[in-house]
Amino acid sequence: MAFTVGLYGTAFGAASVAAGLSVLQTCLLSLLTFTGASQFAAVGVVSAGGGAAAAIATAGLLGTRNALYGLQMAPRVQLRGWRRILAAHWTIDESTNVGIAQEPLGPAAVKAGFWLTGGGVYLFWNLFTLAGALGAKAIGTPEVWGLDAAVPAAFLGLLWPRLTSRATRIIALSAVVFSLMATAALPLGTAIIASSLVAVVAGWRAR
Amino acid sequence: MLWLIVLGTSLVCFTTKVAGYLIPERWFHHERVQRINALMPIVLLSALVAVQSLTTKTHLVIDHRLGGIAVALGALLLRAPFPLVVLSAALTSGLLVHWHLG
Numbered sequence: 001m002a003f004t005v006g007l008y009g010t011a012f013g014a015a016s017v018a019a020g021l022s023v024l025q026t027c028l029l030s031l032l033t034f035t036g037a038s039q040f041a042a043v044g045v046v047s048a049g050g051g052a053a054a055a056i057a058t059a060g061l062l063g064t065r066n067a068l069y070g071l072q073m074a075p076r077v078q079l080r081g082w083r084r085i086l087a088a089h090w091t092i093d094e095s096t097n098v099g100i101a102q103e104p105l106g107p108a109a110v111k112a113g114f115w116l117t118g119g120g121v122y123l124f125w126n127l128f129t130l131a132g133a134l135g136a137k138a139i140g141t142p143e144v145w146g147l148d149a150a151v152p153a154a155f156l157g158l159l160w161p162r163l164t165s166r167a168t169r170i171i172a173l174s175a176v177v178f179s180l181m182a183t184a185a186l187p188l189g190t191a192i193i194a195s196s197l198v199a200v201v202a203g204w205r206a207r
Numbered sequence: 208m209l210w211l212i213v214l215g216t217s218l219v220c221f222t223t224k225v226a227g228y229l230i231p232e233r234w235f236h237h238e239r240v241q242r243i244n245a246l247m248p249i250v251l252l253s254a255l256v257a258v259q260s261l262t263t264k265t266h267l268v269i270d271h272r273l274g275g276i277a278v279a280l281g282a283l284l285l286r287a288p289f290p291l292v293v294l295s296a297a298l299t300s301g302l303l304v305h306w307h308l309g
Contacts, residue, residue: 007290025213032217035224037248042216044255049264052211060219062251064244070227071235088224149275149300150293152259156276157292159252160283171246172253179254183262191262195254196247203243 005094005121006128008154012039013132015151019047023133030129034122035092037158038063041192044151050189058193069096076100076110090118171202271308275300 009030016026021043029039038059045055069091076099077087099114139145163169175198182191235241260276261267275296282292 004289007293011293021209021213025209029213029216032214033220035220037252038216038220041251041255042212044259046209046212048258048262052208052215055212056215056219058251059216060223061247063220063223065248066220066224067227067230068235068244070224071230071232074228084228085225088228089221091224091227146271146275146297146299146301146304149260149272149279150297152256152272152276153279153293153296154289155252155255155259156279156283157289159249159256162249162252168246168249172249175250175253176257179257180261180267183258183265184267188265191258192251192254195250198254199243199246199250202250203246204239 005124008036009125009128010132010135011147011150011154012036012043013129013134014136014145014147015040015047015132016043016129017133017136018147019043021046023130023137026133027126027130030126033059033063034089034125035063035066036125037155040151040154044155045189045192048189048192050192054189054193058196061193061196065093066091069093072096073099073114076107077114087114087118090115090122092118092121094118094121171198174198174202271300271303274303274308 012030013026016029016039017023021029029042033039033042041062042055042059045058050058070088073087073091073096077084079087095114095118098117099110102109102113136147159172163172175195178198179191179195182194186194235244256276260272261269278299279292279296282295287295
């Protein structure tokens, strides 16, 4: 997992610098936002020419699942004060999944799994973000190194395990078609956030 | 504008995480809210894949990136691990640029 997080962090650092953010801005995103898909989305909207509102809204919508993870972890970590804030900040896909997977071993193992994974991913994510940002700054043009294809490929890799049924595949394809039409029809950089409508429409009616 | 995005994204995402620890569970119990929330990552990631590999500004463009994505798709179908998927896409795309094919 550390290797995957490391490579993904490097890809984020490089993509962010390629999108025009400084090394400092890139590292702050990883330190303060610390939720990969949202960070990628924010710099993705920037490189697609979008404004601040579209970037923040897209990243925010992708981050809503972390609230559901928090809901699951709150009764399991049982903390107050600053430790609870830190637990919230480290509540991401990996830490929640590993923590809950330890459930059969008892509450102490759940806490240990959650904290070790959260802390480990936080450390690696930030170190490799810095490495990727410095690397991209050193090499200059992203096209030559295939960086501009690595970012959508990373999104595809994140999407793939979620396409578990025929319904989800149809919805994903609808989102692809909708976003391409929206790119041509709507103001620059708003296509991705507009695509959230597909989720609302598809989720509104019962299956 | 970039600073606004960095700080705004961080604030929104952090607040969302803290909210998960603070708001009552029943708020999320609406079936419709849960369904839409479960579909949101699928839709946004699909849109990001499409827009980032097939468009430049407001135009549809077919170039080296599509070659990279096609190889990534093949790698996923062969159950390749995540790093290999990303690296194969980058390598393909980079080579297409290098050979002036994209």
